[in-house]
Amino acid sequence: xxxxxxxxxxxxxxxxxxxxxxxxxxxxxxxxxxxxxxxxxxxxxxxxxxxxxxxxxxxxxxxxxxxxxxxxxxxxxxxxxxxxxxxxxxxxxxxxxxxxxxxxxxxxxxxxxxxxxxxxxxxxxxxxxxxxxxxxxxxxxxxxxxxxxxxxxxxxxxxxxxxxxxxxxxxxxxxxxxxxxxxxxxxxxxxxxxxxxxxxxxx
Amino acid sequence: xxxxxxxxxxxxxxxxxxxxxxxxxxxxxxxxxxxxxxxxxxxxxxxxxxxxxxxxxxxxxxxxxxxxxxxxxxxxxxxxxxxxxxxxxxxxxxxxxxxxxxxxxxxxxxxxxxxxxxxxxxxxxxxxxxxxxxxxxxxxxxxxxxxxxxxxxxxxxxxxxxxxxxxxxxxxxxxxxxxxxxxxxxxxxxxxxxxxxxxxxxx
Numbered sequence: 001x002x003x004x005x006x007x008x009x010x011x012x013x014x015x016x017x018x019x020x021x022x023x024x025x026x027x028x029x030x031x032x033x034x035x036x037x038x039x040x041x042x043x044x045x046x047x048x049x050x051x052x053x054x055x056x057x058x059x060x061x062x063x064x065x066x067x068x069x070x071x072x073x074x075x076x077x078x079x080x081x082x083x084x085x086x087x088x089x090x091x092x093x094x095x096x097x098x099x100x101x102x103x104x105x106x107x108x109x110x111x112x113x114x115x116x117x118x119x120x121x122x123x124x125x126x127x128x129x130x131x132x133x134x135x136x137x138x139x140x141x142x143x144x145x146x147x148x149x150x151x152x153x154x155x156x157x158x159x160x161x162x163x164x165x166x167x168x169x170x171x172x173x174x175x176x177x178x179x180x181x182x183x184x185x186x187x188x189x190x191x192x193x194x195x196x197x198x199x200x201x202x203x
Numbered sequence: 204x205x206x207x208x209x210x211x212x213x214x215x216x217x218x219x220x221x222x223x224x225x226x227x228x229x230x231x232x233x234x235x236x237x238x239x240x241x242x243x244x245x246x247x248x249x250x251x252x253x254x255x256x257x258x259x260x261x262x263x264x265x266x267x268x269x270x271x272x273x274x275x276x277x278x279x280x281x282x283x284x285x286x287x288x289x290x291x292x293x294x295x296x297x298x299x300x301x302x303x304x305x306x307x308x309x310x311x312x313x314x315x316x317x318x319x320x321x322x323x324x325x326x327x328x329x330x331x332x333x334x335x336x337x338x339x340x341x342x343x344x345x346x347x348x349x350x351x352x353x354x355x356x357x358x359x360x361x362x363x364x365x366x367x368x369x370x371x372x373x374x375x376x377x378x379x380x381x382x383x384x385x386x387x388x389x390x391x392x393x394x395x396x397x398x399x400x401x402x403x404x405x406x
Contacts, residue, residue: 059339134395135399136378139261139378174338175341178338179384
Protein backbone atom coordinates (compact mmCIF):
# COMPACT_ATOMS: atom_id res chain seq x y z
CA UNK A 1 0.00 0.00 0.00
CA UNK A 2 2.97 2.37 -0.36
CA UNK A 3 1.11 3.86 -3.34
CA UNK A 4 -1.55 5.35 -1.06
CA UNK A 5 -0.82 8.75 0.45
CA UNK A 6 -2.94 10.76 2.87
CA UNK A 7 -3.18 14.44 1.98
CA UNK A 8 -4.29 17.12 4.43
CA UNK A 9 -6.04 20.36 3.51
CA UNK A 10 -3.98 23.48 2.84
CA UNK A 11 -6.03 25.22 5.53
CA UNK A 12 -4.43 22.93 8.17
CA UNK A 13 -1.03 24.59 7.61
CA UNK A 14 0.07 27.82 9.22
CA UNK A 15 2.48 30.17 7.50
CA UNK A 16 4.64 32.72 9.27
CA UNK A 17 7.58 34.77 8.01
CA UNK A 18 11.23 34.87 8.95
CA UNK A 19 14.40 36.69 7.95
CA UNK A 20 15.14 37.02 4.22
CA UNK A 21 17.47 34.43 2.66
CA UNK A 22 19.21 36.09 -0.26
CA UNK A 23 20.47 33.99 -3.20
CA UNK A 24 24.02 32.70 -2.66
CA UNK A 25 25.10 33.79 -6.13
CA UNK A 26 24.47 37.19 -7.72
CA UNK A 27 23.97 35.78 -11.25
CA UNK A 28 23.56 32.56 -13.22
CA UNK A 29 27.14 32.91 -14.48
CA UNK A 30 28.40 33.21 -10.89
CA UNK A 31 26.36 30.18 -9.88
CA UNK A 32 27.81 28.06 -12.67
CA UNK A 33 31.33 29.28 -11.85
CA UNK A 34 30.88 28.26 -8.21
CA UNK A 35 29.53 24.88 -9.35
CA UNK A 36 32.71 24.43 -11.39
CA UNK A 37 34.98 25.51 -8.53
CA UNK A 38 33.23 23.15 -6.10
CA UNK A 39 33.35 20.33 -8.66
CA UNK A 40 37.13 20.64 -8.83
CA UNK A 41 37.36 20.46 -5.02
CA UNK A 42 34.61 17.96 -4.12
CA UNK A 43 33.33 16.26 -7.30
CA UNK A 44 29.71 16.11 -8.53
CA UNK A 45 27.27 18.38 -6.72
CA UNK A 46 24.41 16.50 -5.04
CA UNK A 47 21.18 18.45 -4.66
CA UNK A 48 17.99 17.36 -2.89
CA UNK A 49 14.57 18.97 -3.05
CA UNK A 50 11.23 18.18 -1.44
CA UNK A 51 7.84 17.80 -3.10
CA UNK A 52 5.43 18.84 -0.33
CA UNK A 53 1.87 17.84 -1.23
CA UNK A 54 -1.35 19.09 0.35
CA UNK A 55 -4.86 19.33 -1.04
CA UNK A 56 -7.39 22.05 -1.58
CA UNK A 57 -10.98 20.91 -2.24
CA UNK A 58 -9.82 17.42 -3.16
CA UNK A 59 -7.16 18.34 -5.72
CA UNK A 60 -3.43 17.91 -4.94
CA UNK A 61 -1.34 21.07 -4.63
CA UNK A 62 2.45 21.39 -4.37
CA UNK A 63 4.03 23.87 -1.96
CA UNK A 64 6.53 25.96 -3.92
CA UNK A 65 8.65 28.97 -3.20
CA UNK A 66 8.38 31.99 -5.45
CA UNK A 67 11.29 34.40 -5.44
CA UNK A 68 10.95 38.08 -6.36
CA UNK A 69 7.51 37.47 -7.88
CA UNK A 70 9.30 35.62 -10.64
CA UNK A 71 10.64 32.11 -10.70
CA UNK A 72 9.45 29.13 -8.71
CA UNK A 73 11.48 26.53 -6.90
CA UNK A 74 11.07 23.61 -4.56
CA UNK A 75 12.47 23.81 -1.02
CA UNK A 76 15.86 22.12 -0.81
CA UNK A 77 19.40 22.77 -1.98
CA UNK A 78 22.80 21.14 -2.46
CA UNK A 79 24.33 18.82 0.13
CA UNK A 80 27.63 19.12 1.94
CA UNK A 81 30.36 16.76 0.68
CA UNK A 82 29.69 13.35 2.25
CA UNK A 83 26.39 14.38 3.83
CA UNK A 84 23.62 11.74 3.93
CA UNK A 85 20.92 12.75 1.47
CA UNK A 86 17.93 12.31 3.79
CA UNK A 87 19.65 14.12 6.68
CA UNK A 88 20.70 16.81 4.25
CA UNK A 89 17.21 17.23 2.85
CA UNK A 90 15.79 17.61 6.38
CA UNK A 91 18.49 20.18 7.18
CA UNK A 92 17.71 22.13 3.99
CA UNK A 93 13.94 21.99 4.61
CA UNK A 94 14.53 23.29 8.14
CA UNK A 95 16.79 26.08 6.91
CA UNK A 96 14.15 27.18 4.44
CA UNK A 97 10.87 26.51 6.22
CA UNK A 98 11.26 25.69 9.93
CA UNK A 99 10.14 28.44 12.31
CA UNK A 100 13.09 30.11 14.07
CA UNK A 101 13.57 28.94 17.68
CA UNK A 102 11.69 31.90 19.20
CA UNK A 103 8.60 31.08 17.09
CA UNK A 104 8.44 27.43 18.14
CA UNK A 105 5.73 27.88 20.79
CA UNK A 106 4.85 24.65 22.48
CA UNK A 107 6.91 22.44 20.20
CA UNK A 108 8.11 19.40 22.11
CA UNK A 109 10.52 18.11 19.49
CA UNK A 110 13.21 19.99 17.70
CA UNK A 111 11.93 20.97 14.28
CA UNK A 112 14.70 19.05 12.51
CA UNK A 113 13.21 15.58 13.00
CA UNK A 114 9.71 16.47 11.97
CA UNK A 115 10.07 15.89 8.22
CA UNK A 116 8.86 12.55 6.90
CA UNK A 117 10.73 11.91 3.69
CA UNK A 118 9.12 9.45 1.26
CA UNK A 119 10.13 7.97 -2.09
CA UNK A 120 12.67 9.44 -4.46
CA UNK A 121 10.47 10.59 -7.34
CA UNK A 122 12.98 11.84 -9.90
CA UNK A 123 16.63 12.44 -10.62
CA UNK A 124 17.84 15.27 -12.84
CA UNK A 125 21.36 15.30 -14.25
CA UNK A 126 23.50 18.28 -15.30
CA UNK A 127 25.98 17.00 -17.91
CA UNK A 128 28.05 20.22 -18.17
CA UNK A 129 28.62 23.48 -16.34
CA UNK A 130 25.55 24.82 -18.13
CA UNK A 131 21.95 25.53 -17.11
CA UNK A 132 20.25 22.55 -18.79
CA UNK A 133 19.51 19.32 -16.96
CA UNK A 134 17.95 16.03 -18.11
CA UNK A 135 15.93 13.28 -16.37
CA UNK A 136 18.58 10.76 -17.50
CA UNK A 137 22.35 10.72 -17.97
CA UNK A 138 22.85 11.73 -21.61
CA UNK A 139 24.77 9.28 -23.83
CA UNK A 140 28.55 9.63 -23.66
CA UNK A 141 28.45 11.62 -20.40
CA UNK A 142 30.61 9.82 -17.85
CA UNK A 143 31.14 12.65 -15.35
CA UNK A 144 27.92 14.55 -14.74
CA UNK A 145 28.42 17.80 -12.84
CA UNK A 146 25.30 17.67 -10.69
CA UNK A 147 22.62 15.18 -9.70
CA UNK A 148 19.41 16.59 -8.23
CA UNK A 149 17.01 14.20 -6.49
CA UNK A 150 13.38 15.09 -5.80
CA UNK A 151 11.77 13.39 -2.80
CA UNK A 152 8.15 13.11 -1.81
CA UNK A 153 7.68 14.77 1.59
CA UNK A 154 4.69 13.40 3.46
CA UNK A 155 3.10 16.37 5.17
CA UNK A 156 1.67 15.69 8.62
CA UNK A 157 -1.86 16.61 9.60
CA UNK A 158 -0.77 20.09 10.73
CA UNK A 159 2.47 22.05 10.57
CA UNK A 160 3.78 25.58 10.97
CA UNK A 161 6.04 26.74 8.15
CA UNK A 162 8.09 29.94 8.32
CA UNK A 163 8.83 31.51 4.94
CA UNK A 164 11.82 33.82 4.34
CA UNK A 165 10.62 37.41 3.80
CA UNK A 166 12.02 37.63 0.26
CA UNK A 167 10.00 34.59 -0.83
CA UNK A 168 6.39 33.51 -1.05
CA UNK A 169 5.19 29.98 -0.43
CA UNK A 170 2.43 29.11 -2.89
CA UNK A 171 0.27 26.01 -3.25
CA UNK A 172 0.18 25.25 -6.97
CA UNK A 173 -2.45 22.77 -8.18
CA UNK A 174 -1.35 19.84 -10.35
CA UNK A 175 -3.62 20.97 -13.19
CA UNK A 176 -1.74 24.29 -13.28
CA UNK A 177 1.69 22.60 -13.48
CA UNK A 178 0.65 19.99 -16.03
CA UNK A 179 1.80 20.67 -19.59
CA UNK A 180 3.02 24.09 -18.49
CA UNK A 181 6.80 24.01 -18.97
CA UNK A 182 6.53 27.51 -20.45
CA UNK A 183 5.72 28.92 -17.00
CA UNK A 184 7.24 26.40 -14.58
CA UNK A 185 10.14 24.90 -16.53
CA UNK A 186 10.73 21.22 -17.35
CA UNK A 187 11.35 20.06 -13.78
CA UNK A 188 8.31 21.51 -12.01
CA UNK A 189 5.88 20.92 -14.88
CA UNK A 190 6.75 17.18 -14.75
CA UNK A 191 5.61 16.80 -11.11
CA UNK A 192 2.08 15.63 -12.10
CA UNK A 193 3.69 12.71 -13.97
CA UNK A 194 5.87 11.82 -10.98
CA UNK A 195 2.86 11.72 -8.64
CA UNK A 196 0.40 10.00 -10.96
CA UNK A 197 1.09 6.50 -9.65
CA UNK A 198 -0.10 7.44 -6.15
CA UNK A 199 -3.65 7.18 -4.97
CA UNK A 200 -4.37 10.09 -2.68
CA UNK A 201 -6.73 9.96 0.27
CA UNK A 202 -8.14 13.42 0.95
CA UNK A 203 -8.46 13.87 4.73
CA UNK B 204 17.40 -1.42 -3.60
CA UNK B 205 14.16 -1.57 -5.61
CA UNK B 206 15.42 1.57 -7.38
CA UNK B 207 18.13 -0.42 -9.14
CA UNK B 208 17.18 -2.17 -12.39
CA UNK B 209 19.34 -4.39 -14.58
CA UNK B 210 18.99 -3.64 -18.29
CA UNK B 211 20.06 -6.04 -21.03
CA UNK B 212 21.26 -5.06 -24.49
CA UNK B 213 18.74 -4.80 -27.32
CA UNK B 214 20.90 -7.31 -29.25
CA UNK B 215 19.97 -10.01 -26.68
CA UNK B 216 16.35 -9.95 -27.89
CA UNK B 217 15.06 -11.83 -30.92
CA UNK B 218 12.16 -10.54 -32.97
CA UNK B 219 9.96 -12.70 -35.18
CA UNK B 220 6.65 -11.90 -36.86
CA UNK B 221 3.17 -13.30 -36.45
CA UNK B 222 -0.30 -12.78 -37.87
CA UNK B 223 -1.58 -9.23 -38.19
CA UNK B 224 -3.74 -7.85 -35.38
CA UNK B 225 -6.06 -5.24 -36.86
CA UNK B 226 -7.42 -2.41 -34.70
CA UNK B 227 -10.64 -3.34 -32.92
CA UNK B 228 -12.31 -0.09 -33.95
CA UNK B 229 -12.33 1.41 -37.45
CA UNK B 230 -12.14 5.05 -36.23
CA UNK B 231 -11.58 7.20 -33.16
CA UNK B 232 -15.31 7.96 -33.08
CA UNK B 233 -16.13 4.24 -33.10
CA UNK B 234 -13.60 3.64 -30.34
CA UNK B 235 -15.14 6.32 -28.12
CA UNK B 236 -18.64 5.00 -28.87
CA UNK B 237 -17.59 1.49 -27.79
CA UNK B 238 -15.97 2.96 -24.66
CA UNK B 239 -19.31 4.59 -23.84
CA UNK B 240 -21.31 1.41 -24.54
CA UNK B 241 -18.97 -0.65 -22.37
CA UNK B 242 -19.08 2.00 -19.63
CA UNK B 243 -22.83 1.67 -19.44
CA UNK B 244 -22.52 -2.12 -19.13
CA UNK B 245 -19.40 -2.55 -16.99
CA UNK B 246 -18.33 0.83 -15.56
CA UNK B 247 -14.95 2.51 -15.91
CA UNK B 248 -12.58 0.94 -18.41
CA UNK B 249 -9.32 -0.27 -16.88
CA UNK B 250 -6.35 -0.33 -19.24
CA UNK B 251 -2.84 -1.64 -18.53
CA UNK B 252 0.31 -1.11 -20.58
CA UNK B 253 3.91 -2.25 -20.18
CA UNK B 254 7.06 -0.15 -20.31
CA UNK B 255 9.66 -2.64 -21.58
CA UNK B 256 13.17 -1.26 -21.08
CA UNK B 257 16.39 -2.47 -22.70
CA UNK B 258 19.63 -0.65 -23.44
CA UNK B 259 21.70 0.08 -26.49
CA UNK B 260 25.27 1.23 -25.86
CA UNK B 261 24.46 2.15 -22.27
CA UNK B 262 21.39 4.31 -22.90
CA UNK B 263 17.88 3.09 -21.96
CA UNK B 264 15.47 2.36 -24.81
CA UNK B 265 11.73 1.62 -24.62
CA UNK B 266 10.17 -1.08 -26.80
CA UNK B 267 7.20 0.45 -28.60
CA UNK B 268 4.84 -0.66 -31.29
CA UNK B 269 4.43 1.46 -34.37
CA UNK B 270 1.26 0.97 -36.38
CA UNK B 271 1.02 1.76 -40.10
CA UNK B 272 4.28 3.73 -39.99
CA UNK B 273 2.37 6.33 -38.01
CA UNK B 274 1.47 6.37 -34.34
CA UNK B 275 3.29 4.68 -31.49
CA UNK B 276 1.88 2.74 -28.60
CA UNK B 277 2.97 0.60 -25.69
CA UNK B 278 2.02 -3.08 -25.60
CA UNK B 279 -1.08 -3.64 -23.46
CA UNK B 280 -4.80 -2.96 -23.69
CA UNK B 281 -7.99 -2.85 -21.64
CA UNK B 282 -8.85 -5.49 -19.06
CA UNK B 283 -11.89 -7.71 -18.87
CA UNK B 284 -14.45 -6.72 -16.20
CA UNK B 285 -13.17 -8.03 -12.87
CA UNK B 286 -9.82 -9.22 -14.28
CA UNK B 287 -6.77 -8.85 -12.04
CA UNK B 288 -4.55 -6.11 -13.45
CA UNK B 289 -1.26 -8.01 -13.33
CA UNK B 290 -2.79 -11.19 -14.81
CA UNK B 291 -4.49 -9.04 -17.44
CA UNK B 292 -1.29 -7.22 -18.34
CA UNK B 293 0.52 -10.55 -18.80
CA UNK B 294 -2.35 -11.79 -20.98
CA UNK B 295 -2.25 -8.63 -23.09
CA UNK B 296 1.55 -8.78 -23.44
CA UNK B 297 1.27 -12.40 -24.55
CA UNK B 298 -1.46 -11.59 -27.06
CA UNK B 299 0.68 -8.87 -28.57
CA UNK B 300 4.22 -10.18 -28.27
CA UNK B 301 4.41 -13.86 -27.32
CA UNK B 302 5.50 -16.20 -30.11
CA UNK B 303 2.63 -18.42 -31.33
CA UNK B 304 2.81 -21.96 -30.00
CA UNK B 305 4.47 -23.37 -33.15
CA UNK B 306 7.33 -20.85 -32.79
CA UNK B 307 8.10 -21.71 -29.15
CA UNK B 308 11.08 -23.96 -29.89
CA UNK B 309 12.64 -25.37 -26.77
CA UNK B 310 10.60 -23.28 -24.36
CA UNK B 311 10.07 -25.21 -21.12
CA UNK B 312 7.47 -22.89 -19.61
CA UNK B 313 4.33 -21.58 -21.18
CA UNK B 314 4.96 -18.04 -22.42
CA UNK B 315 2.24 -16.57 -20.21
CA UNK B 316 4.17 -16.69 -16.94
CA UNK B 317 7.39 -15.25 -18.30
CA UNK B 318 6.60 -11.58 -17.81
CA UNK B 319 8.05 -9.95 -14.70
CA UNK B 320 5.85 -6.98 -13.90
CA UNK B 321 7.43 -4.27 -11.74
CA UNK B 322 6.19 -1.00 -10.23
CA UNK B 323 3.18 0.94 -11.42
CA UNK B 324 4.83 4.04 -12.93
CA UNK B 325 1.86 6.19 -13.91
CA UNK B 326 -1.90 6.42 -14.04
CA UNK B 327 -3.76 8.34 -16.76
CA UNK B 328 -7.40 9.28 -16.37
CA UNK B 329 -10.01 9.92 -19.06
CA UNK B 330 -12.63 12.25 -17.56
CA UNK B 331 -15.10 12.10 -20.48
CA UNK B 332 -15.84 10.06 -23.58
CA UNK B 333 -13.22 12.16 -25.37
CA UNK B 334 -9.65 11.58 -26.51
CA UNK B 335 -7.82 13.60 -23.83
CA UNK B 336 -6.43 12.02 -20.67
CA UNK B 337 -4.63 13.51 -17.66
CA UNK B 338 -2.08 12.15 -15.15
CA UNK B 339 -4.50 13.07 -12.33
CA UNK B 340 -8.26 13.07 -11.82
CA UNK B 341 -9.38 16.54 -12.85
CA UNK B 342 -11.25 18.60 -10.24
CA UNK B 343 -14.99 17.93 -10.06
CA UNK B 344 -14.69 14.62 -11.96
CA UNK B 345 -16.24 11.91 -9.81
CA UNK B 346 -16.81 9.25 -12.48
CA UNK B 347 -13.81 8.96 -14.79
CA UNK B 348 -14.47 6.87 -17.87
CA UNK B 349 -11.08 5.15 -18.10
CA UNK B 350 -8.01 4.62 -15.95
CA UNK B 351 -4.84 3.52 -17.72
CA UNK B 352 -1.94 2.20 -15.63
CA UNK B 353 1.59 1.94 -16.95
CA UNK B 354 3.79 -0.75 -15.40
CA UNK B 355 7.51 -1.27 -15.59
CA UNK B 356 8.22 -4.65 -17.19
CA UNK B 357 11.58 -6.05 -16.17
CA UNK B 358 12.98 -7.68 -19.28
CA UNK B 359 14.95 -10.90 -18.68
CA UNK B 360 18.43 -11.45 -20.04
CA UNK B 361 17.07 -12.86 -23.32
CA UNK B 362 13.61 -13.20 -24.84
CA UNK B 363 11.94 -13.93 -28.16
CA UNK B 364 9.19 -11.48 -29.10
CA UNK B 365 6.79 -12.04 -31.99
CA UNK B 366 5.42 -8.87 -33.56
CA UNK B 367 2.11 -8.77 -35.47
CA UNK B 368 2.76 -8.23 -39.18
CA UNK B 369 0.89 -4.92 -39.33
CA UNK B 370 3.11 -3.43 -36.61
CA UNK B 371 6.77 -2.72 -36.02
CA UNK B 372 8.48 -3.03 -32.66
CA UNK B 373 10.97 -0.19 -32.23
CA UNK B 374 13.44 0.57 -29.46
CA UNK B 375 13.13 4.30 -28.83
CA UNK B 376 15.87 5.95 -26.74
CA UNK B 377 14.88 8.08 -23.75
CA UNK B 378 16.59 11.14 -25.24
CA UNK B 379 14.29 10.84 -28.30
CA UNK B 380 11.13 10.67 -26.17
CA UNK B 381 12.15 13.46 -23.78
CA UNK B 382 10.45 16.81 -24.42
CA UNK B 383 8.95 15.40 -27.62
CA UNK B 384 5.19 15.42 -27.06
CA UNK B 385 4.81 16.76 -30.60
CA UNK B 386 5.90 13.38 -32.01
CA UNK B 387 5.03 10.90 -29.25
CA UNK B 388 2.12 12.54 -27.43
CA UNK B 389 1.90 13.44 -23.72
CA UNK B 390 1.92 9.86 -22.39
CA UNK B 391 4.95 8.44 -24.18
CA UNK B 392 7.02 11.61 -23.99
CA UNK B 393 6.66 11.54 -20.17
CA UNK B 394 8.32 8.11 -19.84
CA UNK B 395 11.80 9.57 -19.18
CA UNK B 396 10.35 11.36 -16.13
CA UNK B 397 8.71 8.16 -14.86
CA UNK B 398 11.99 6.24 -15.10
CA UNK B 399 14.32 8.92 -13.79
CA UNK B 400 14.27 7.69 -10.19
CA UNK B 401 15.77 4.33 -11.18
CA UNK B 402 19.46 3.63 -11.34
CA UNK B 403 20.09 1.33 -14.27
CA UNK B 404 22.81 -1.30 -14.37
CA UNK B 405 23.86 -1.95 -17.95
CA UNK B 406 24.63 -5.65 -18.33
